[in-house]
Amino acid sequence: MAHLTSRRGLLFGTAAVSAGALLAGCTSNETDDEPAANDQPAADDKPGKEVTIGFAGPQADHGWLNAINDNAKNRAKKYSDVTLEITEGSNDTAQQIGQIETLINKKVDVLVVLPADGKALTQVGLKAMRAGIPVVNLDRIFNSPQAYRCWIGGDNYGMGLNAGHYIGEKLKDTKNARVIELAGLDNLELTKQRTKGFDDALKNYPNIRKVARQAADFTVESGQAKMAQLLQAQSKFDALWNHDDDQGVGALRAIEQAGRDDFLMVGGAGALSAFQAIKKDDGVLKATVLYPPTMAASAIDLARALGQGKGVSGLAEFEIPSSLTLYSAVVDKDNVDQYMSTGFK
Numbered sequence: 001m002a003h004l005t006s007r008r009g010l011l012f013g014t015a016a017v018s019a020g021a022l023l024a025g026c027t028s029n030e031t032d033d034e035p036a037a038n039d040q041p042a043a044d045d046k047p048g049k050e051v052t053i054g055f056a057g058p059q060a061d062h063g064w065l066n067a068i069n070d071n072a073k074n075r076a077k078k079y080s081d082v083t084l085e086i087t088e089g090s091n092d093t094a095q096q097i098g099q100i101e102t103l104i105n106k107k108v109d110v111l112v113v114l115p116a117d118g119k120a121l122t123q124v125g126l127k128a129m130r131a132g133i134p135v136v137n138l139d140r141i142f143n144s145p146q147a148y149r150c151w152i153g154g155d156n157y158g159m160g161l162n163a164g165h166y167i168g169e170k171l172k173d174t175k176n177a178r179v180i181e182l183a184g185l186d187n188l189e190l191t192k193q194r195t196k197g198f199d200d201a202l203k204n205y206p207n208i209r210k211v212a213r214q215a216a217d218f219t220v221e222s223g224q225a226k227m228a229q230l231l232q233a234q235s236k237f238d239a240l241w242n243h244d245d246d247q248g249v250g251a252l253r254a255i256e257q258a259g260r261d262d263f264l265m266v267g268g269a270g271a272l273s274a275f276q277a278i279k280k281d282d283g284v285l286k287a288t289v290l291y292p293p294t295m296a297a298s299a300i301d302l303a304r305a306l307g308q309g310k311g312v313s314g315l316a317e318f319e320i321p322s323s324l325t326l327y328s329a330v331v332d333k334d335n336v337d338q339y340m341s342t343g344f345k
Contacts, residue, residue, distance in 0.1 A: 043305035043312070047081045051110065051200045051307030053300060054103030055086040056096060057138070058116035062218060063246050064269055065089075067293035067344030068114060068138075075297035080082030082304055093120040100124045104131055110303040113148075114296070115136040120134040120146045147305065151323045154291040156193035159243075163266050163289045164201025166330045167239045168208060170264060170286075177208040178237040180230055182223065182251055184244050186215040194243050194268070204321050211237060216247045226255045227254035239264050245271035245288055252277070255284060270331065272343030278334045287332040293344055295326055 060066040076084035085108055087099035096116050111128050115121035118140040125147030137148035171177040184191040196259050202208050213229050216222040242248045248267045267288035268273045274288040301322050311318050331339050
């Protein structure tokens with residue numbers, strides 16, 4: 001598990017590969033005399049039934065969230081049979097509920113929703129489903145599975161797990177290795193899951209001890225301030241895991257200002273700036289663990305398949321799955337070129 005990487009087609013997992021791989025018709029070894037396993041229509045790139053997809057997400061006040069919007073817009077443009085109705089987005093739950101209700105009243109064929117707060121928006125998801133509009137719940141999950149037809153999102157526990165194993169393999173021969181963690185917002189469940197995955201991975205390496213953890217706010221400013229505190233408190237450590245590449249920009253500023261280069265750093269999410277630093281390979285940042293915003297493109301693919309009454313090619317079932325969890329691949333200098341085009345700003 002030195003790098004926890006494989007070919008690109010496997011790294012993101014089933015849900016995050018391109019529409020051509022995920023939803024297009026696939027080749028078969030069957031001869032004309034052999035019956036197909038089933039005869040369900042599979043979504044492909046050929047124009048089909050016209051589908052209007054409503055897309056509602058939170059305010060794009062973070063690089064990753066902005067990339068979510070871009071991925072959705074760009075994927076929809078690929079299909080001549082898709083019309084995308086996209087809201088402005090809001091972090092105010094009441095406002096986002098209003099935006100989704102507007103889409104429901106417009107009678108869109110399918111809804112793709114990344115809720116600012118999954119619990120708070122569950123009722124509007126239920127409302128859409130009861131109105132006969134299937135919902136693709138993106139990333140932050142509703143409280144009830146009745147509020148969505150399909151959930152697709154990232155693996156926060158897997159991020160921590162893979163970051164921990166990457167660091168563990170790098171330090172497995174280091175006696176009494178010390179690691180620190182720069183987490184995200186502690187009131188978010190995703191932050192707790194990332195920390196748990198990281199801690200669970202480190203249990204496989206008895207020579208490694210986590211000696212400090214600091215929570216930041218997923219912003220450049222908080223990353224710089226909290227990292228400066230960690231550096232002041234910890235005169236020596238061997239590795240740092242930072243949960244988020246946006247706050248990592250600030251963390252790297254603090255590290256540079258302190259003149260520290262005696263440890264390795266692993267980031268999280270997959271920002272373009274992180275990929276570029278990893279490729280340059282002249283600083284502490286050696287890898288980042290993906291939380292791919294390409295999930296929004298895959299959500300559009302799934303919504304289109306739903307609207308056209310089609311399934312996913314490569315699967316035996318007649319319908320799209322009810323849940324798809326993306327894989328949190330580790331990107332380092334060995335494979336960074338593969339991912340450069342997916343990096344968000």
